Amino acid sequence: MKKTDDIMVVGNTTIRPGERVTVDLPVADLYTSTSLNMPIKIIRGRQPGPVLFVSAAIHGDELNGVEIIRRLLKRKTLRSIRGTLIAIPVVNVHGFLDQSRYLPDRRDLNRSFPGSAKGSIAARLANLFLREIVAKADVGLDLHTGALHRSNLPQIRANLDDTGTLELANAFGAPVVINANTRDGSLRACAAKRGMPILIYEAGEALRFDEPCIRTGLRGILSVMRYMHMLPAVKSSSPIKPVIARSTRWIRASTSGIVTDKAKLGSTISKGQVLAMISDPLGDDETKVIAPSDGIIIGRSNLPLAHEGDALFNLGTFRNMPKASSAVESLAPAPTV
DSSP states (O other): OOOOOSOEEETTEEEOTTOEEEEEEEEOOOTTSOOEEEEEEEEEOSEEEEEEEEEEOSSTTOOHHHHHHHHHHTOGGGGGOEEEEEEESOSOHHHHHHTOSSOTTSOOGGGSOSOOTTSOHHHHHHHHHHHHTGGGOSEEEEEEOOOTTEEEEEEEEEOTTSHHHHHHHHHHOOSEEEEOOOOTTOHHHHHHHTTOOEEEEEEEETTOOOHHHHHHHHHHHHHHHHHTTSSOOOOOSSOOOOEEESEEEEEEOSSOEEEESOOOTTOEEOTTOEEEEEEOTTSSOEEEEEOSSSEEEEEEEOOSEEOTTOEEEEEEEOSOHHHHHHHHHTTSSOOOO
């Protein structure tokens, strides 16, 4: 990895080794003429080292990552940092204010990269983030949750065909790791074209704090920083050994109705097992939702209502199911960090 230079400039702010600086990066103002900024904390060690960015709320309603970064910045161990940490707790400031996944133009920021300095508000924000953050870092950790009314088991999504990225994913220590393809317009796809490894941490549900997910994410970031030699090494009495999902698939509702008796997130499932029941409001007709294979539920809709075709469960399959079950069980209770 490249090492930090003596001077780093983000926006119009100069940050030197040994400094801890808050940068307010201007984004598109509100239509009330009120100025709007993206808050960034940059912590630079006195000793050279890699540059890591940690971002959250690219989707403005995904809040777990915001709390993870807040707790990260309070850690006393950051006083011993080598290299540079760039922490961006709220990337999509407009969406965060509106408690919305999207920007005011209804565009998804994570489908708008690399963007353009003269494009839509989403394109401009994506371009700004690439120019001011991504271009100055070696590695990125991007924190997400499930969508509205949908929960994700703590998991890392990354390009595991790249050896360096795989090592970072293992270092993070989430119970489940998924070899996920990139999507056009996403931050990860754009960074991949630049040769930058990025881990996506998915955990919890939009607009909700989930304590085990927050603790797992914070512990994972610190573990990655130790792996990168940005923080002093510590002994761990029970390190989590993640398992790699062989494949994932969404199980969808075959009919519309009220969904009851739903299997829990993180449950180990056997082929043929009943995952839920779908019935009409009068209770006359009931349809079973059947597991098509063995696996673990890594994503789940929380709504008790479903239309035909709605995604209900995301089932991950693993070569070693007992090992995968053990890794998932390590989440409860999540250890302190």
